[in-house]
Amino acid sequence: MLRGACLCGPVRLEITGEPQAMNHCHGGICRKASGAAAATNLIVAHADFRLVAGAEQLASYASSPNKRRCFCGACGSPIDSHGEATRDIVSLRVGRLDDDPPLRPSLHLHVDSKAAWDDIGDTLPQLLGGLG
Numbered sequence: 001m002l003r004g005a006c007l008c009g010p011v012r013l014e015i016t017g018e019p020q021a022m023n024h025c026h027g028g029i030c031r032k033a034s035g036a037a038a039a040t041n042l043i044v045a046h047a048d049f050r051l052v053a054g055a056e057q058l059a060s061y062a063s064s065p066n067k068r069r070c071f072c073g074a075c076g077s078p079i080d081s082h083g084e085a086t087r088d089i090v091s092l093r094v095g096r097l098d099d100d101p102p103l104r105p106s107l108h109l110h111v112d113s114k115a116a117w118d119d120i121g122d123t124l125p126q127l128l129g130g131l132g
Contacts, residue, residue, distance in 0.1 A: 004096040006072035008053035011079060013096065017048030022094065022103045026118065027110035029063050033078055034093065037118040038108070041091045042101055046082070049090040 002015040021043040030039035051058070060075035067083030078093045094101065108120055111129040120126065 001085060002097055002099045002101055004092075004098050006054070006057075006075055006077035006079065006096065008075035010057050010074070010078070011051065011072045011077070013079065013092070014050055014052050015044050016050070017037070017040075017045055019101055019103050020042050020089065022101065022105045023107050023109050024105050024124075025109045026114035026120075028113050030116060031113075033063065033081075034067055036056070037115055038106060039078070040094045041081075042094045042097070042103070043091055044090050046088050046090050048067055049080070049092065083105040 002019075003013070005012045012117045019042050022035065023043070024040050024086050024118040026038045031037065036114065054072070057073050058070050058079065060068045060070045063069045063081070066085065067081060069081045071077060072079065078098060079094065080090050080092045105124060106128060107125045109127050110129060111120065111126040114120070
């Protein structure tokens, strides 16, 4: 099991199953939502993800049609995103985890949208688009 929380603590989450993938998303929306060059996401089955505390503290934003990004309403920590097209999975911001996940990033997504100042310095595969 993996556990995590928001920066200020009340929003707590658990992942009970094996994560499916980890990636770095360089898309403009992920960059703005994370405030970083890329958002590092852990992809988990929706059925394996649960909030164990602080659900009333969550806020969300419809960042694109049929996709919501959830964050702590107090500290602003991004928690996850999920959408209609990917309703069976949750894209969790790995930085929320207290535990070390069993996976490491396997690829870069949306590199066609990456910031000009972002130099990718590893040898992971780079996809122009991605899971959006």
